[in-house]
Amino acid sequence: MIQYRLQRQDRQSKARVGRLCTARAVIDTPAFMPVGTLATVRALDPLELRQAGASMLLANAYHLHLRPGDDVIQELGGLHRFMAWDGPLLTDSGGFQVFSLQGLRRVDEEGVEFRSHIDGSRRRFTPELVVRIQRRLGADVMMQFDHVIPGQADRSTARDASERSLRWLERSRREFERTREAVVVARLTDQGGGQTLFPIVQGGTFVELRREAARAIRQMGDWDGYGIGGLSVGEPKHSMMEVLEALDPELPQDRPRYLMGVGFPSDLVEGIRRGVDLFDCVAPTRMGRNGTAFTSQGRLNIKNAALRSDPGPLDPECSCSVCTRFSRAYLRHLFVSEELLALRLLSLHNVHFLLELMRRARSAIVSGHFGAWATEWIERLAYTEPEPAA
Amino acid sequence: MIQYRLQRQDRQSKARVGRLCTARAVIDTPAFMPVGTLATVRALDPLELRQAGASMLLANAYHLHLRPGDDVIQELGGLHRFMAWDGPLLTDSGGFQVFSLQGLRRVDEEGVEFRSHIDGSRRRFTPELVVRIQRRLGADVMMQFDHVIPGQADRSTARDASERSLRWLERSRREFERTREAVVVARLTDQGGGQTLFPIVQGGTFVELRREAARAIRQMGDWDGYGIGGLSVGEPKHSMMEVLEALDPELPQDRPRYLMGVGFPSDLVEGIRRGVDLFDCVAPTRMGRNGTAFTSQGRLNIKNAALRSDPGPLDPECSCSVCTRFSRAYLRHLFVSEELLALRLLSLHNVHFLLELMRRARSAIVSGHFGAWATEWIERLAYTEPEPAA
Numbered sequence: 001m002i003q004y005r006l007q008r009q010d011r012q013s014k015a016r017v018g019r020l021c022t023a024r025a026v027i028d029t030p031a032f033m034p035v036g037t038l039a040t041v042r043a044l045d046p047l048e049l050r051q052a053g054a055s056m057l058l059a060n061a062y063h064l065h066l067r068p069g070d071d072v073i074q075e076l077g078g079l080h081r082f083m084a085w086d087g088p089l090l091t092d093s094g095g096f097q098v099f100s101l102q103g104l105r106r107v108d109e110e111g112v113e114f115r116s117h118i119d120g121s122r123r124r125f126t127p128e129l130v131v132r133i134q135r136r137l138g139a140d141v142m143m144q145f146d147h148v149i150p151g152q153a154d155r156s157t158a159r160d161a162s163e164r165s166l167r168w169l170e171r172s173r174r175e176f177e178r179t180r181e182a183v184v185v186a187r188l189t190d191q192g193g194g195q196t197l198f199p200i201v202q203g204g205t206f207v208e209l210r211r212e213a214a215r216a217i218r219q220m221g222d223w224d225g226y227g228i229g230g231l232s233v234g235e236p237k238h239s240m241m242e243v244l245e246a247l248d249p250e251l252p253q254d255r256p257r258y259l260m261g262v263g264f265p266s267d268l269v270e271g272i273r274r275g276v277d278l279f280d281c282v283a284p285t286r287m288g289r290n291g292t293a294f295t296s297q298g299r300l301n302i303k304n305a306a307l308r309s310d311p312g313p314l315d316p317e318c319s320c321s322v323c324t325r326f327s328r329a330y331l332r333h334l335f336v337s338e339e340l341l342a343l344r345l346l347s348l349h350n351v352h353f354l355l356e357l358m359r360r361a362r363s364a365i366v367s368g369h370f371g372a373w374a375t376e377w378i379e380r381l382a383y384t385e386p387e388p389a390a
Numbered sequence: 391m392i393q394y395r396l397q398r399q400d401r402q403s404k405a406r407v408g409r410l411c412t413a414r415a416v417i418d419t420p421a422f423m424p425v426g427t428l429a430t431v432r433a434l435d436p437l438e439l440r441q442a443g444a445s446m447l448l449a450n451a452y453h454l455h456l457r458p459g460d461d462v463i464q465e466l467g468g469l470h471r472f473m474a475w476d477g478p479l480l481t482d483s484g485g486f487q488v489f490s491l492q493g494l495r496r497v498d499e500e501g502v503e504f505r506s507h508i509d510g511s512r513r514r515f516t517p518e519l520v521v522r523i524q525r526r527l528g529a530d531v532m533m534q535f536d537h538v539i540p541g542q543a544d545r546s547t548a549r550d551a552s553e554r555s556l557r558w559l560e561r562s563r564r565e566f567e568r569t570r571e572a573v574v575v576a577r578l579t580d581q582g583g584g585q586t587l588f589p590i591v592q593g594g595t596f597v598e599l600r601r602e603a604a605r606a607i608r609q610m611g612d613w614d615g616y617g618i619g620g621l622s623v624g625e626p627k628h629s630m631m632e633v634l635e636a637l638d639p640e641l642p643q644d645r646p647r648y649l650m651g652v653g654f655p656s657d658l659v660e661g662i663r664r665g666v667d668l669f670d671c672v673a674p675t676r677m678g679r680n681g682t683a684f685t686s687q688g689r690l691n692i693k694n695a696a697l698r699s700d701p702g703p704l705d706p707e708c709s710c711s712v713c714t715r716f717s718r719a720y721l722r723h724l725f726v727s728e729e730l731l732a733l734r735l736l737s738l739h740n741v742h743f744l745l746e747l748m749r750r751a752r753s754a755i756v757s758g759h760f761g762a763w764a765t766e767w768i769e770r771l772a773y774t775e776p777e778p779a780a
Contacts, residue, residue, distance in 0.1 A: 038723070046715075067727060337457060
């Protein structure tokens with residue numbers, strides 16, 4: 001069980017500050033959750049994440065089922081102990097991953113048959129199996145197995161997928177209830193926390209399909225939180241905003257809304273403005289490994305030759321353990337020399353940047369200045385350092 | 391200036407405990423220095439190294455001259471500030487690196503002409519230039535530029551190289567004196583510490599050449615410490631031990647002896663037994679990145695399938711931040727999944743292992759049990775987990 005308490009609602013926008021109470025910790029929202037697909041936030045140590053202010057992490061049921069296996073993780077005491085993270089965890093169901101396996105999958109009402117991306121072995125996911133996998137992993141928040149479609153999908157495809165996701169939600173809930181007594185992992189990790197299941201609102205870019213899905217999900221029962229899926233998958237940016245605006249009145253105000261797989265710094269600000277409470281994305285770590293730093297003056301490409309002897313920090317406004325110790329010149333040197341520390345430090349800075357952005361957003365909402373704050377930050381974040389001529 | 395104070399001499403062996411006082415810190419010896427060739431101990435953060443108990447780090451003048459350039463590092467306030475390490479630093483001169491560039495170099499009395507391993511550009515190192523590079527880097531301990539030969543080199547090659555190294559030492563010292571007033575970096579970093587220059591004893595595997603070199607070096611003057619080079623470069627293991635035994639009476643007891651580029655855990659124990667105070671080696675980080683962990687029961691290959699669900703730590707006797715948090719099963723999962731965290735964690739454990747081994751050695755010497763301690767550890771360290779049949 002997790003409980004959400006709405007603490008402050010912005011007057012000019014849908015932005016809100018709240019607290020999510022789980023058995024393990026209290027999470028201030030809006031919150032960004034760093035992504036640890038394979039039970040590790042790429043290149044980072046859980047202690048660093050904690051120091052940077054991360055309160056909740058993500059992992060992925062599909063990936064962990066294939067490797068090392070949810071049975072192994074259960075045997076070792078569950079996902080928290082496995083990855084040495086004692087804060088709350090959310091596991092994505094793997095819907096997005098399975099439906100990304102173009103040509104390797106076959107969908108029917110029962111579930112999805114696919115080939116493992118690791119060894120090509122034939123596998124089958126059903127909503128029930130995915131619940132059982134997540135039970136074994138022991139995540140605090142489990143996501144339903146949903147039918148994910150590309151951002152350009154037409155209306156009829158979107159309707160079919162959304163309706164199937166609703167039927168799968170019903171099956172997921174039954175399996176979730178049936179296995180309630182079997183929360184072996186929670187006992188093993190001795191945290192006493194129960195698990196909860198979030199539904200996922202689908203419907204592609206079609207606003208009325210989204211509304212229908214939200215209503216149908218609410219009719220099914222009372223949920224601890226609501227996932228909004230199938231966005232940031234190739235659709236135009238304005239479509240995401242329209243969907244969020246349409247969903248706000250359809251979702252209960254006293255439950256958290258989780259915008260899945262989003263996003264970049266400006267997406268977070270826009271999402272908060274439209275009432276979103278939880279975000280996750282691989283962007284900070286992936287961009288970091290590619291040498292791009294998020295900063296309060298936009299993006300910075302650390303490989304830029306102009307930084308060769310730049311003594312300044314990545315971001316002069318940042319207080320992370322990278323910016324307080326290392327110069328751009330040093331970080332550029334590490335990148336050019338292909339040193340592993342480069343990947344760590346840029347990933348850490350970027351994760352810290354998003355966590356700090358969330359802290360600032362919460363503070364702006366509480367102090368009643370969110371509108372001006374958001375406008376300023378959207379402008380700042382849009383800037384990308386021009387690349388020097390090659 | 392650095393000062394060495396001998397604190398305890400073992401009765402049955404040449405092992406000794408001492409303290410090396412530099413302007414930045416006091417180093418308990420015997421000590422292992424992790425290697426940060428390019429101003430970064432591969433995959434590790436200086437804060438982690440500090441926590442693991444590292445007191446002094448190494449960097450490399452050859453590598454840093456080529457990239458990012460000692461001029462850049464000087465401009466940024468020196469190597470300590472550049473890499474955010476406020477403890478003592480030693481820079482190797484690059485003799486080993488330059489002489490490893492087979493076919494890319496030409497040696498004469500003046501110095502070595504070679505091609506950069508990065509861009510193929512033509513470069514020239516002289517003893518004087520190498521001193522100036524290290525002055526600019528600002529390391530606490532600078533090493534002379536020496537002529538390094540392969541471990542199988544014959545007597546006449548070894549004699550020539552050793553005698554040239556002696557002549558280069560004299561030139562290095564003159565340049566060191568000449569540039570004494572120009573210690574710009576030390577002022578910039580505001581640590582006030584002076585720099586010192588260590589000679590390097592060469593002579594291949596030929597014991598009397600080694601003795602002659604040591605005597606000639608001592609006749610040149612009083613040095614703050616003595617490097618022993620050209621070992622662990624392909625010669626038989628017993629040759630290294632013979633050289634160390636021959637050198638012990640030739641080197642002053644009240645100065646530290648630094649065995650360069652050594653080594654593996656058992657080499658450290660054998661070196662200490664023969665009177666060595668300082669060691670450096672890339673082994674802990676390189677082996678870590680390859681998936682091999684040093685443990686108190688010998689070596690462990692973390693990729694071994696038998697560890698798939700092993701809940702135990704890498705080393706049950708280890709108190710490092712890896713062993714106290716993560717299972718072998720988790721570390722194996724990270725390695726098999728090619729996750730970056732794997733490289734960090736095994737490197738960190740291995741570095742901690744060697745630092746802890748040094749702490750134990752010091753404690754054994756102080757308590758008068760070094761002989762039995764060394765025998766037991768040589769035996770433990772010799773064990774390598776058998777590989778499972780493929």
